[in-house]
Amino acid sequence: MIEFASAALLFIGAFFYFAGTVGLLRFPDIYTRLHALAKADNLGLGFVLAGLALRAETLAAALKLLLIWPLALAASAAVTYAIAQRAETLGIAPWRGEEEP
Amino acid sequence: MTIRNLPLGAFLVRGLAFALLWWVLADGRTDAWGLGAVGAVAAAAASLRLLPPVRRRIGIAALVRFLAFFLWNSLRGGLQVAVMALRRRPGLRPAILEISLALPPGAPRLLLVNAITLMPGSLGARLSDDGRLRVHVLDARLPVAAELRALEVHIARLFGVARGGAS
Numbered sequence: 001m002i003e004f005a006s007a008a009l010l011f012i013g014a015f016f017y018f019a020g021t022v023g024l025l026r027f028p029d030i031y032t033r034l035h036a037l038a039k040a041d042n043l044g045l046g047f048v049l050a051g052l053a054l055r056a057e058t059l060a061a062a063l064k065l066l067l068i069w070p071l072a073l074a075a076s077a078a079v080t081y082a083i084a085q086r087a088e089t090l091g092i093a094p095w096r097g098e099e100e101p
Numbered sequence: 102m103t104i105r106n107l108p109l110g111a112f113l114v115r116g117l118a119f120a121l122l123w124w125v126l127a128d129g130r131t132d133a134w135g136l137g138a139v140g141a142v143a144a145a146a147a148s149l150r151l152l153p154p155v156r157r158r159i160g161i162a163a164l165v166r167f168l169a170f171f172l173w174n175s176l177r178g179g180l181q182v183a184v185m186a187l188r189r190r191p192g193l194r195p196a197i198l199e200i201s202l203a204l205p206p207g208a209p210r211l212l213l214v215n216a217i218t219l220m221p222g223s224l225g226a227r228l229s230d231d232g233r234l235r236v237h238v239l240d241a242r243l244p245v246a247a248e249l250r251a252l253e254v255h256i257a258r259l260f261g262v263a264r265g266g267a268s
Contacts, residue, residue, distance in 0.1 A: 016179055023186030031224060031237040032193055036182050038218045043179035060129030067125060077215035084218075084226040084237060094237060097194045 002054050009051030016044035029095035030087050038080040042073055111154040116145035159259060167259045171216060174248070178221035182239065196241035198223075202232040204253055209260045213253060220248060 023036025049065050056062035123137035185191045204210050210228065217225040217236060223245045224237040238245045257263070 016183060019183030019186045023182060026186060026191060032195060032239060035224050035239050036186055039179045039182045042219060043176065058129045060125050063125045064128065077218050080218045081214055081225050084224055088226050088235065094195050094197060
């Protein structure tokens with residue numbers, strides 16, 4: 001049962017990493033790519049860590065794995081903001097889209 | 102500031118938290134608990150110095166509500182961007198929003214700016230000192246402004262601050 005839940009969580013995590021990477025490759029400019037990376041990869045990391053924590057041998061090891069998530073989340077959010085702000089400062093205009101309303 | 106002047110309650114709580122952190126980082130091993138204890142005491146003392154305890158406490162209920170709101174919306178945000186990335190036409194319609202924050206400067210604004218990036222469709226791009234925030238939006242058709250206001254209300258409740266000023 002735990003094996004199954006863990007595998008499911010790891011699968012979901014892999015899906016989000018995959019989607020985030022596809023977004024990074026497909027999206028047109030730096031801002032939209034940051035959206036894809038920040039949001040999808042953080043979910044990917046969260047699910048992968050939850051899946052691994054279920055397999056951990058001790059409670060301490062499971063907590064250690066889960067501790068990674070908020071730390072990486074904080075770092076990722078701060079770095080994403082820093083990159084977006086730098087891009088703004090450099091005057092990189094956001095991609096405006098080609099589709100008709 | 103010497104150790105003797107430190108508030109004892111906050112020192113105990115933080116010391117215990119750091120001891121727990123040590124236990125977690127050491128994978129539950131106890132053979133170096135002496136070093137861990139020294140580390141926990143030193144970390145608690147340093148934390149009191151760097152971040153003195155404040156009167157205004159973060160309520161547990163507000164914290165739980167904020168975390169639930171945050172987790173749910175980051176899940177929505179991630180799903181939304183994953184769907185956009187994987188479907189044949191991503192359907193992006195990016196725009197820049199400029200909103201005036203009603204939160205006071207300091208920790209509440211900092212949390213907002215960092216949390217925004219994980220909320221559906223929004224990305225914090227620049228916070229100016231007067232509290233105006235430029236937000237990059239993935240799709241201008243999404244109700245991003247309203248969701249950011251909701252996030253702001255949650256953060257204001259979390260810190261127990263009034264949302265004064267502009268709205």
